[in-house]
Amino acid sequence: MQSNLITPTPSAYTYPLLVKQLLLNSQSLYGDQEITYRGELRYSFHAFRQRVGRLASALTALGVRHGSTVAVMDWDSHRYLESYFGIPMMGATLFTVNVRLSAQQILYTLNDSEAEVVLVHADFVPLLEEIKGDLACVRHVVVLADGEPMPQTSLPVAGEYEVLLGQASPDFTFPDFDEHTKAATFYTTGTTGDPKGVSYSHRDIVLHTMATAMTLCSPRDGQRLHREDVYMPITPMFHVLAWGIPYIAVTLGLKIVLPGRYVPELLLKLHDTEKVTFSHCVPTILQMLLQASQGGMHDLSGWKVIIGGSALSPALCEAALECGIDVFAGYGMSETGPVVSLAQLPPRFKPANRQEEVWMRCSTGRPVPMSDFRIVDENLCDVPHDGKSQGEIVLRTPYLTQGYFKKPDASEALWQGGYLHTQDIAVMMPNGFVQIVDRIKDVIKTGGEWVSSIEVEGLIAEVPGVQESAVIGVRDAKWGERPMAFVVCKPGAKVKAGAIREHLLRYVESKRISKYAVPELDRITFVAEIPKTSVGKINKKVLRDRAV
Template sequence: MIQTKLIPRTTEAFEPPMLIKNLLAESLKYEPHREIVYRDLFRMNYVEFNRRVRRLANVLTGLGVKPGDTVAVFDWDSHRYLECFFGVTSIGAILHTVNVRLSPAQILYTMNHAQDKVVLMHEDFLPILNAVKDQLTTVETFVLISDKVYTDLNAIGQVPAGFSGEYEALLRDVSDHYDFPDFNENTWATTFYTTGTTGNPKGVYFSHRQLFMHTMGLLTYLIGYEALPFKSRTDVYMPITPMFHVHAWGFPFLATLMAAKQVYPGKYEPAMLCKLIVTEGVTLSHCVPTILNMIVNSPLAQQYQDNFSRWSVLIGGSALTKGLARAALNLGINVTAGYGMSETAPILSVVYLNDTERALPLDEQVEFRTRAGRIAPFVEARLVDEDGQFLPHDGETLGEIVVRTPWTTQGYYNDPERGAELWRGGWLHTGDVASITPDHWIMVADRTKDVIKTGGEWVSSLDMEDALSQVEGVAESAVIGLPDDRWGERPHALIVQKPGYNLTTEGIKAGLQSRIDRGELHKWYMPDRILFVPEIPKTSVGKIDKKRIRSEMKEQILS
């Protein structure tokens, strides 16, 4: 790093730290009467929201939470979760957003590893607690969360042993005055756990500064460049990505900063999601392809088609296939893709159509809308080979994506070896194989562990899934590589059919072969085996679980 001359500083000059509390404070300046809505059960404006955040701070400090302590949350996507995003972090404590879809053993590991002190738990997850409670090593008390409070507090019944009380009742009994302190912007703010192919879940962590800067990155790209239409004056935001998954991709921080109307759907149910989109006027959401596929193929989709025309959806977590994109666009949904990972908070790229690309017919835009996106502001992204050497951004050369941003995690909590592997060479290694075009498009080919190496060729499982998605009647597909004595590996596919179709292996292979004959697909893109299944195995955050698919298909072949 070069030597520079620092600006002189007056002794009493104040340099405001970048803190999450400052994002919250902005919500009261311009549109404090906009609403935050939870299902069809609860609504409040930003004035009341700020009061409730301060009440939560008083509840937590009353329970003994001090700066540096960890508070865990088990809840569906709700206004309460949003309150925790601000109330826990703004007192200097650490918010642990627990992945409720992990196994009880994995949840136990993450809670002990994060050293949770206080746990806020929705009653729906009490069976998980009952399975692990006796093995928790640091938890001192629990707070019960229940939706029943909105009709009758007394309907909750007996608060379980070990609980200090119920969330709403505790908030009701404390003051709504709390002066959030200033502290170092590099203070640890949040943690959550991401699973890999081996070992225990890894603890990812972020500071106030990192989350503040990630919010500024989203603000620049979404509002400044209009990569997604999101204007606080008219837009209504509803996440359909779990809030335990990378802070719902950081959008709740942005929506609160902008005092945009926010809608939280609780547990994901197609009927409720469609109802909220219509009744609350939702205009912006984000989700994994599985959720969008569920909505697009819902019997309610055609009924609500007129309302979908104002709805923009950002897809991440897994690749957006052309088949799903076209199905959504045919319903009027403005669908585009983005790219990132848990360790990058997560935004690295979002589809941005320039003037020339926006002028293309919608069907031609699909090629761009399904890419991983253009590199986001303040993100450095490069390609490297296996020796760590940089590769050209020519749109053809494949390499691993490595990145540096103001908001990437600095490692894994209490796991220096895996943290050093993540950051080898001073760049964060994503594990994704891609090309980058001269005009900054990222085109992800595959995860390094999912690329199929067959006959000396690299075959992208994502490209194969994209090809299968365009076969009429295919609702969803997954492709994995399995060992082959002759070719090294060969692709195998799982397919879920749309209702009312009766697809055959021969018919699908004939469709692929016609595209191969026309030169649209390489010959290696013909799967050796196609299995029709009722559903495709997913991970805890809705991604295709290729590790499980590989294991199960190997067993089938061997048996």
């Protein structure tokens, strides 16, 4: 039988899906577009390409080769954006270090990743000094002085970033190579055990960029991204490549505003002065921005903001909408690239009431193109799409991580049955909208029922004076587990446990939640703050330890 495979002519270019291809149109069509760091440094996309070439030339002079790993420890800066491109484009691997981890965890990740060169902001030089004696592979350190004098250090410093780039050639020729080459790696921030390395190939990054951009750009108006938008990331660039959105912004030729370290007042100032229209962040950051903007000094209307990392509560969504922010949720994980669904409102959507619109904006959303997005039982059989039947989200997309670095057993568990297991319990509506109920480990099993901690948290957030809450399951001799709520009040507000319990009991009467979902009075605890992980998620392990 004759093969029907396409055999290219010897002169044909097979076009590998490499990160460098994302720069093509932005250079040829949008070369005059602007990138700014904190509103203080500005340069064009043409200059960006030259600086990317200089970075690759400087790293080559330090011995970086195809297959080397270069770590970055920086705030959200133009240097980080240059590293997103320059390091993988030369065939090396970009390692985005989570600077909010402990010194020992950072040491573990640097050694586990086999990083040879570290680009480190002056703010983090003392941290690197603390662990330098145990670094196994690091040969050179490049300091990002950020315009300040070089810090005194005994680290093996090869030079200052801007000085090295100034001495290097911009005319670096980025070669073609296999699109499955590892482009970027970072480490998950689980609450137990050592961090796990997650890697993405050039092909993964390009396909994630295409699928996510296709979804964000598809609506006619509202909750969309277009070429006249001004983009400012407020998700750390060390975390899942800032959800991959910087690659989309460069590909589409958007003006990019990089804020450095997150300070609410500066973020709001940049929003105003740079006319920012598109961002993404975790709920905690959104809450901080809303608080900092009180007093009417800032007009937030028209700002499109994706919320991820943790659930977007209806109360926080309402508060953002009242300020004119076009807010909506996104869903993904470190292992998923990360974006696999977005809560964009359907075309010609006419909500029956405000509550329905808020629910949709806060939902897990609908899958992006090319996502095999299933909700299954323990036998990997699909549950009914009736909005009630619960199951685990399992996935196949063309850009999921293929496994954890040096952890074969964990990798096989992640991909059991040929689908990536998210550990998230959800329901799917007939219209394809998904709503996560809880993490498998966070579901509260009480009174013969499963209680969603996420749902109870959202309802508690409706109580006047409540800023945020976290609900966990604690052991109970009679019921197995019972819910316990940790509550943070808004500044100056006084909330009583009885008011929270009465509010929840009204939802029991309307049959929205089970009576077992309502914490007893002595299990509603008011705290100054709720512990978070290094990427802003509620750290329920710490809360469970406190409750013991």
